[in-house]
Amino acid sequence: MVENPRPAKVAVVEEVRAKLVAHDVVFVTEYRGLKVADLQVLRSQLRTVGADYKVFKNTLVRIAAVEAGREALVELLTGPSGLVFSGTDAAATAKALREFSRTNESLVVKGALFDGQLLDQSAVFALANLPSREVLLAQLAGLIAAPMVSFASALNALPRDFAYGLKALVDQREAA
Known part of the structure; x- marks a missing residue:
């Protein structure tokens, strides 16, 4: 130099x-x-x-x-x-x-x-x-959120299905 x-x-x-x-x-x-x-x-x-x-x-x-x-x-x-x-x-x-x-x-x-x-x-x-940074971050957030959404849906389905089962049992007993 x-x-x-x-x-x-x-x-x-x-x-x-x-x-x-x-x-x-x-x-x-x-x-x-x-x-x-x-x-x-x-x-x-x-x-x-x-x-x-x-x-x-x-x-x-x-x-x-x-x-x-x-x-x-x-x-x-x-x-x-x-x-x-x-x-x-x-x-x-x-x-x-x-x-x-x-x-x-x-x-x-x-x-x-x-x-x-x-x-x-x-x-x-x-x-x-x-893809742009924003798109990649949105895709990552979607990947992270997907299992939580599925788990919440499964938790929500449990009492609902139980209530349907009880209702069917009650209806069956009333019919008999």
Whole structure:
């Protein structure tokens, strides 16, 4: 590293390092050929899912990645790279990137660093096929609640069936 780096570069490295430490999922894209207006649309779409799109110099990102212990990310930093710092729902971020790249072929999703593991483009798009966090949580709640609902129904059926049996017995005795 340069012995006396400029303060602006030190600040950028620190910003990137902090973001890399704060986010478990970071997507890497190539934006070559995208117009500024397209990038603004992409940023807007990513903001709706809690993600943030930033463009930094690759050399500064490499330094920050090493400092943050995210060395695997360095492999994806070729050509003009934009970083997407995912919010809490990585699947929603992957979906937003996939949808945008379908309509804007200039955006190339290179891969992602997912909780320390490097994902290629196909793995990112597979992540995009997962249901959203809210849907997964609702499915989990349904799985947890199903046995309780069945148990409550069985408990409710016991006295009801007993009452039907008594009524049938009473009716049978009255008929005899």
